[in-house]
Amino acid sequence: MKGLLIKDTKIILNQKRFLILFLFVAVVLSFSMDSSFIVSYIPMIGVIMILSTISYDYHDEGFSFLMTMPIKPGDYAVAKYVFTILGMSVFWVISVMLQFASFFIQKTPFDLTETIMADVCMLPLFLLIASIVIPIDIKFSPEKVRVIMFLIYGVIMVAFLGGKALLGTLADNNGIDMASKLEALDSVNPVFLILALAAFCIICLSISMTYSIRLMQKREF
Amino acid sequence: MIRLNNLQKEYKGFKLNVTMEIPEGRVTGIIGRNGAGKTTTIKAILGLIEPTSGEIEVFGKKPREFTGEDKKQIGVALSSSGFCMIFTIKDVIDVLKGFYEDFDEEDFSKKCREQELPFDKQLKDFSTGMRAKLRVLVAMSHKAKLLILDEPTAGLDVIARNDVLNLIRSYLEEDPSRSVIISSHISSDLEGLCDDIYMINDGKIILHEDNDTLLGKYGIVKVSPEDYEKLDKKYIVGTKKESFSVTCLVSEKQFYLENYPKAVVENAHIDDIIVLILGGEK
Secondary structure, rough: OOHHHHHHHHHHHOOOHHHHHHHHHHHHHHHHHHHHHHHHHHHHHHHHHHHHHHHHHHHHHHHHHOOOOOHHHHHHHHHHHHHHHHHHHHHHHHHHHHHHHHHHHHOOOOHHHHHHHHHHHHHHHHHHHHHHHHHHHHHHHHHHHHHHHHHHHHHHHHHHHHHHHHHHHHHHHOOHHHHHHHEEEEHOOOOHHHHHHHHHHHHHHHHHHHHHHHHHHHHHO | OOOEEEEEEEOOOOOEEEEEOOOOEEEEEEEEOOOOHHHHHHHHOOOOOOOOOOEEEOOEEHHHOOOHHHHOOOEEEEEOOOOOOOHHHHHHHHHHHHHHOOOOOHHHHHHHHHHOOOOOOOOHHHHHHHHHHHHHHHHHHHOOOEEEEEEOOOOHHHHHHHHHHHHHHHHHHHHHOOOEEEOOOOOHHHHOOEEEEEEEEOOOEEEEHHHHHHHHHHHEEEOOOHHHHHOOOEEEEEEEEOOOOOEEEOHHHHHHHHHOOOEEEEOOOHHHHHHHHHOEEO
16 A cells, blocks of 8 residues: 555656646636635646546556555555545645635735635545546546546536526526525534535545445456 | 466457466476467466466465465566656655565665666666566565566567576575566577476467476487388477478487487477477477
8 A cells, every 4th residue: 555655646746847837827826816716726636636647557557567566456446545535635735825825925804714614615526526536547548538537527517507507497487586595505504514515525435435446356457 | 386277268369278387496487479378377377367267376375366465475577567657766666665565675776776777767768678677676676485577578689688587597596495487489588597388379388398308308300201201200299391301399309319310300499399389280
């Protein structure tokens, strides 16, 4: 496991040019626009970078070689989830630090609790993305993954826009005021919301990881 | 140490069916043409593929059930895969330290320097020979008791090939109880290194002999077509007929030396054996 985590860290650190450019853009964005955007931007790009390590493992039959190292195939899947959570946390901490630096330098007034709550709410979203992407990355070759991800984004967009239109029509037909319903959500304790989101993410991650472990165990290299 | 009993693996257009017994403390060579089944056999031994049928045991266990600890006993160099190409040797050292407690950094670095491998260059900028040497050094880096090397000399010039073979010899000299399985399609690599040779063709073992027997007892007998008719054929393994002569591979060259003074009897090399077994008539 330790060897796999070091390998993935090395893959990320070897993409120096991309990392520097990415952090430069992040700093520029955090001081030039709404700094809350940075808390979604940096961890999102970070997660994409972290998950790209799987396609590096695919190249030149790297999987065959990795499976001769002292690990079981399932360990590879577990290490990928651990690395994603650790890496995403690092990128998230960097983004939060940049956000607060921007607040202080630009003297923007902010509510500490509210800001932290909003930032924490981003974490489950990235974990959900990882839960979907890791098994796909493990099961399919990078070329197929690109097509599948394109299709998934399409389905999500259609579902989102379609759902929004459907809810709007249903609300109009039944005389429901959606705005007041959404406002009612504000009255829910934010800690409860975060805990509920966290529980949902843990369930999704567990299902995803169990499936990825099985994929690796069945796979031939 | 390794036992393959009627091990079968089927792919579209290819079927592997091998039986092998590889004892401890020996250097075993697997020789055959490209696509003969050498890599598939090695992958089965390493548990990288699931056999279609048959039995396979390595250190008394099924390779697909290997734990990390079991794998630490084996050092592997695969022909077409290795560390990520954006890594440098420094990265490789850090990763190996993470995988193996027994990784000897000082010894590994020393050997890399001896082989003139650059520490700061990315592996993608290495020459074919450099990559091959690194693969073998990585396999040896944690003092495994079994080395499995799949085509470690493929695509190398004669000097790089010698360097790789010398690395293997040094590894065996350090501890004679170590075992090596090496596959190659270059017979001369195996002739001077192996104790045992398995010849594989079209997914089947067509010959298994002790190397000394192979080189000491096997021979090439050249006779005229007329003399060939009078030849006792009980030790003939393969025959190649040409316009004015017949070349035979025999498993007892002494018999023909003693009984057929007119025949030309020469020592057989693995290449001759391959040509006559695969290309000749039986």
